Amino acid sequence: MASILGNNRRYERPLSEKIWHLGWALIFLVAVISAVGFAMLYSAANGSIHPWAVNQMIRFGVGLSVMVTLAMVDIRTWMRWSYPIYGVMLFMLAGVELYGEIGMGAQRWIDLGVVRLQPSELMKIAMVLALARYFHGLQVEDVGRLSWLVPPALIVLTPAFLVLRQPDLGTAGMLMLAGAAMFFIAGVRAWLFVVIGVAGLAAIPVGWQMLREYQRQRVLTFLNPETDPLGSGYHILQSKIALGSGGMFGKGFLQGTQSHLNFLPERQTDFIFTMLAEEFGLVGGVALIAMYTLVIAYGVAIGLWSRNHFGRLLAMGVTTTIFLYVFINIAMVTGLIPVVGVPLPLISYGGTAMLTIMIGLGLMMSVLVHRDTFIGRRGPSEDD
């Protein structure tokens, strides 16, 4: 077995074989979900492909090419470039603090002239890469030592802190949750999570002080939305009304009254799931959730299939990130958690989010394509 692995070390599959090994089922799923997104954006524009659906299609086309291209890149290359990518993203994220434009009341964009990038979105993937790289090089015993956990903790907390300062509660939360998931699958002792959990609870009052006024308001109205139905509670309440009135089978495509009469805010972005559930009912909502579940299951399977630890961690990290997108967004629009501004992957209108998901899926697919590649604990560099 060792010899086979040893041989594989230098073995590079030809491109045609790589394409053959692409997760075509996954690509199909992604295409279907994106198509649902096009339909919803068509509906959000009251039955027009302008202005959203057509843009989203172009982005999907670009994203799909990016995804396939990234999938072709050797897993060892990804591992080698993990830290530099993370470093660049961190640099850009810090740059937003200094040069970022004001958008939506929070600094989130970096304007490169041609595209406006949201480094915080891309950071979600970069962080997963960096953590996978780090934990790949760690022995099982080392994972148990607290001192070894300081660098990965910094990998998570540095961008989370920057994002929180922007301020973007949703992304910061996602970074920390994804980071925690990575720690967990890397084998960090369970009791540590308990300790951190308790500490986190204790830190809530401190964190409350750090929140901006509108964020506090969101949390407060989340806790009791009916108190202010025309003010801050409006979004949650209107979203629940639209959802609930959809019923079992929905009001029909383009027939969602609440969304089309503008009662539903941000229907093309954060609240697009609400519109889907209003028009297609419980059946439509559950069907979409099922498709996401298949994507996630596929991601977990890729992780389990991979023979190198970097790939396993990477696949699980990306999968968890996608899960967090889906869960936070739907929980948010159904009033389970406060409104934090997390888009629904592949469906919400927005360039960076689509790109982030596609890059993540590309990396996941790379793990799949290169699942048999063996990588030593000290990384690919020693072999080259």
Next chain:
Amino acid sequence: MHNDQDRFKLFTRRASILAGGQLALVSALVGRLYYLQVLQEDRYRMLADENRISLRLLPPPRGRILDREGVPLAVNSRNYRVLLVAEQSPSLARTLDALGRIIPIGEHDRRRIEREVRRKRPFVPVTVAENLGWEQVAQIEVNAPDLPGISIDVGQSRFYPYYEEAAHVIGYVAAVAEEELTGDPVLELPGFRIGKSGIEREYDGAMRGKAGTTQLEVNALGRVIRELKRQDGQPGDDVELTLDIDLQRAVSRRLGNDSAAAVVMDVRSGEVLAMSSTPSFDPNSFNQGISSTEWRALSTNMKAPLINKPVSGQYAPGSTFKMIVALAGLEAGLVAPDDRFYCRGWMDMGNARFHCWKRHGHGWMDMHEGIKQSCDVYFYELAKKVGIARIGAMSRRFGLGGTVGIDLPGEQAGLIPTREWKMARVGTPWQRGETVVAAIGQGYILTTPLQLAVMSARLATGRAVTPRLTRRLIGPDGDTRLPETPEFPPLGLSEPALAVVRDAMDAVTNHSRGTAYRSRIAEPEFAMAGKTGTAQVRRITRAERLTGVRKNEDLEWRQRDHALFVAFAPVKTPRYAAAVVVEHGGSGSTTAAPIVRDILLEAQRLDPGGRRRLAGGADGRGEGG
């Protein structure tokens, strides 16, 4: 390698736990969706409808008021308004400039419009001008391409085409006051009007109709997207009055600017053909909201233009009351028509001296002469015999001393005093002298002009005629309500007794020594029988009697006597009865009698009762008005 195996095992375990956790959370989402969309569906569906459906009331068209021939006296006129929807107009200033070339838009209006446009949402129409003429409407429509955002809206407003000529009967409508809100949501509509006086108030419920509703779908900004459902309301009933507008106008004009009241009745049906109160007011001005100066002028005017004097004005009947005293005596058998009393110009009773209007006396008077010449002493003597109780009882049989039940608001009862009433009200026992004063319709006695007209009609027919102003209510589908002419029961008076009184009234106008001979109707077929009345509003002192009673012309207006006249015509086969009171008008014979002559002549010439018969049937004509 062993190490990597361990790591893989650990990874697999942890990944499975993580995936399991994710699956659990996804299940929670599905559960949440089930809760919201299935368990709570009804609640949210209702909330969604509340969100988007705006229920609006459609005010029903108010029923019209018609005269007995179907001539409209109160109608809903189209009120053309110019509306501006700001978002449809690229340049507000340019649109207003263009509109200003068609209709005048003052600087003040312009500022108001600009202010409203700023305050309201851009799709909410702003009223630019109201009450446009048809020509202006046409011009605006023609120039529509140059007037983006301008539209014409048709509203309804109440219009009274006869202005002040029947104002008191018809009444007026005005905006609903806070205390008039009954919970009927239609009352809360902006611009809704309800009847405030007259028939408008009396039949407000019938004329109001039922409001329709429209369900509008609105978006989050309140913009109307479409109409979902519409339920048309029911227009109010038309009210057909007994008034004849031609006679009404003639009567109103005849009264002129005096402070006066006149009632003309059909003695057979009790239908009031004309009821006029002067001075009058323009009911149209209340509709648009009366100005405070106009209101002050009306409400402080000494001649009380807002009071409907025929039903709300109470006057001492004066000598027009003498027929009642005469009949009370005849009915009780205490006097025969031929019994005579001597009039020397006064009568002494105890320490008091009661004067006749004729200073040097009438000499011997029987009943016929007593009425004809209106001898006060005759009736003083008669009253002493008859007593106040019998006079009061006879008064009530003729409709005095209580409301006659006309369908108008504000009807007063007048007053026919009794011993008990005086004890309770004044606290002193009844004096014989008061009976004497009552015999000539002075003292405590008060009557309304309507009561006097009813009295005349009852004298003319011997039946308990009751007046009414409404012939029927005509529903939107043409159905008719309200009973037809009721049969009036006889008063139970002997025909000879009535004949004595009627003959005497005939003589008042048609005998050369009658008090109203100068106001007779010369045409024999229209001749009327009547009775003058002059009611003092001041006390004439003994000193004044000695130096000579001052003439009315020498007194200030408020001190002058009320002039009254009651009559029916034609004498032989009475059809019409009338009563006129001219406040501070001087004497009944010189002021009131000529008015009654003119209006009874006009009534008989127009003959509203007879015309209806000729027109064939109760439906009259001109339903369309």
